[in-house]
Amino acid sequence: MKKIAIIAFLLAGCVAAGRAQESRQDVSISGTGIIEPFIGSQTDVQVHSTYGLGAVASYRFMLTPQSALQASYGIDYQNKIHYYLPAFEQNGVQVLARTQDISVSYVRSFNYKKFNPFAEAGPGAFIFLPVRNTGTQTLDAKRQTGIGAVYGAGIAYEISPSFDIRAEYRGFVTKVPTFGDTIFTTNKWYNIFVPSVGVAYHF
Secondary structure, three states: OHHHHHHHHHHHHHHHHHHHHOOOEEEEEEEEEEEOOOEEOOOOOEEEEOOEEEEEEEEEEEEEOOEEEEEEEEEEOOEEEEEEOHHHOOOOEEEEEEEEEEEEEEEEEOOEOOEEEEEEEEEEEEEEEEOOOOOOOOOOOOOEEEEEEEEEEEEEEEOOOOEEEEEEEEEEEEEOOOOOOHHHOOOOEEEEEEEEEEEEEEO
16 A cells, blocks of 8 residues: 555656646736836926835746746836926925736746746836825826836746746836826836736646
């Protein structure tokens, strides 16, 4: 009986290892930060933002052992965007915003034992949603969707055949939002920084 149990255990281990080697998909969940840079413009509008915290979920399908397509959805809790312009003197106008991002990217991976660096790039959409409370100082702010691109790089560390830990930096390039109010127009582009750390499951 002991021999049978040992053989069964070894077979199960081989099957699990074989399935791990054949894994072509993974899902991941990560905690994120969102950092929007200062913007100065030729329209006399300046934009300052506070950082936000959130999460991103991704699905990755391997085309080859080193190439993949990835779909991602991210959201942050909220951050403050201040618009400073002559019409509002020094105080400016604050919009409390919740941002979401949706992207599809091509991912290129490199394998070094348990370390797997990767880079990604592709199109994306960034949704700026004003939060209707006392943190938003204008009633004219409306939801705005910006189309742009995502790029990034990171590294994954394999902790088991099915799981790895990922640290990544992503950047989003999109137009600076106006929330539907032309007085906030800057005619500038945002390069939004989104660092993240999380875990991925391969299947």
